[in-house]
Amino acid sequence: MTGISTRMPGEVVFSFVLVILSLVIFWQAYSISGFSSISSPGSLPLAASAIMVMSACFSFVKTLKKPLENHTLFFTHVLPPIVSIILAFILIYSVVLEKLGFIVSTFTFLVISIQFLYRKHFLITLGLALISLITVYVVFRLIFQVILPEGIVPEREIIAAIRNLFS
Incomplete structure (x- = not known):
């Protein structure tokens, strides 16, 4: 105790x-x-x-x-395996973010992390990841106009095409 x-x-x-x-x-x-x-x-x-x-x-x-x-052991108490694994996911995410871009790397990170932690049906995981990504993207990229790493998805061209449709 x-x-x-x-x-x-x-x-x-x-x-x-x-x-x-x-x-x-x-x-x-x-x-x-x-x-x-x-x-x-x-x-x-x-x-x-x-x-x-x-x-x-x-x-x-x-x-x-x-x-x-x-x-009590240090790593069992302070850094349990689940925390170590999530930290590894975050490290990998931070390494590939610039190369793959925000959309691809964040979606992949969310799918893997949610599936690892939530352990429910994969379609639910995909839905949660997609809703989270869309919410974060709309808030930060479109509303606050934060420049996010573009990577392999040509975001500027897609946003320009969508704006041209509505103008």
């Missing part, structure tokens, strides 16, 4: 990373304008980040004092 008196795997590393990130934030707050007076523009961010540094250090020391829980 996990209690407050024991330390979980990865907790020390996480606490240490919090200390480092807090120090980086403190440095960034100091670089806003230094600390020339209590009413300077950087005083509030500096005070907030100083509290972050102190809290992170307190948490780190408290974590170091706890005994490690014996029966």
